[in-house]
Amino acid sequence: MRVGEKIGESKTNNTAVRLLPDSGRGPEIEVGFEEVGTLLGKDVTGVGTYVCQVRADGTYYGEGHGVFFGPKGEQVSWTGCGVGRPTGKKGAAKWKVALFYSTSAAAFERLNDTCGLVEYEADEAGKGKSETFEWRVER
Numbered sequence: 001m002r003v004g005e006k007i008g009e010s011k012t013n014n015t016a017v018r019l020l021p022d023s024g025r026g027p028e029i030e031v032g033f034e035e036v037g038t039l040l041g042k043d044v045t046g047v048g049t050y051v052c053q054v055r056a057d058g059t060y061y062g063e064g065h066g067v068f069f070g071p072k073g074e075q076v077s078w079t080g081c082g083v084g085r086p087t088g089k090k091g092a093a094k095w096k097v098a099l100f101y102s103t104s105a106a107a108f109e110r111l112n113d114t115c116g117l118v119e120y121e122a123d124e125a126g127k128g129k130s131e132t133f134e135w136r137v138e139r
Contacts, residue, residue, distance in 0.1 A: 003117055004134035010037025010046070014126030017091070020051065027054040029091075039076065039132070040108060044068040052084070060084035060093060074105035078116070088124055095120040099132070113137040 016032035028051055035046045048066025055061055061083055068076040082097030097118040101111035115135040122128035 004136060006131055007114070007116065007134045008037060008039040008044075008130075008132035010035040010044075010130050010132075012120075012122070012128040012130065014091075014122075014128075017126070025053055026056065028052065029054070031091075033126075033128075035130075037130075039068055039070075040110070042107060043071050044076075048078075050080075058086065060086070060095070062095070062097075068108075070105060070107060072107070074103070074107055076101055076103040076105065076108045076111060078102070080116075080118075082118070082120075084120075087121070090124045091122060091126065092124045093122055095122075110136075 012033045012035040014033050018030050020028040030051050032049045046068040050062045050064025052060050052062040063081045065079045078099045078101050080097050080099040082095050084093045084095035086093050099116035116132040118130050118132045120130040
């Protein structure tokens with residue numbers, strides 16, 4: 001596996017957190033967030049939601065979706081999944097996440113065959129930071 005260059009970074013802030021009804025898979029928490037950063041060298045803002053399942057061994061599994069907005073109104077939607085580990089109280093955690101993008105915006109078109117590999121860390125106040133690296137299908 002060859003992971004490529006860093007293609008993005010962001011700072012996030014949780015906007016909503018709620019405990020979901022028991023589905024029989026263990027505790028699940030839904031988190032909504034906003035973010036500001038860069039993607040492919042362009043300033044972006046974004047919103048997203050993910051559901052975090054607390055697994056029996058104390059680690060986390062999450063799935064989510066969201067959208068980035070570029071400087072000219074371009075949109076890049078994403079879906080993703082990842083695993084995490086708590087690092088403190090009240091949701092502080094480190095995550096490794098894979099994002100899959102979809103866009104019709106020329107400025108971000110290369111993301112359509114790219115998997116973003118994200119290293120994300122959140123603190124107890126719901127603020128986080130991430131770095132995203134490119135894992136791209138060779139042409």
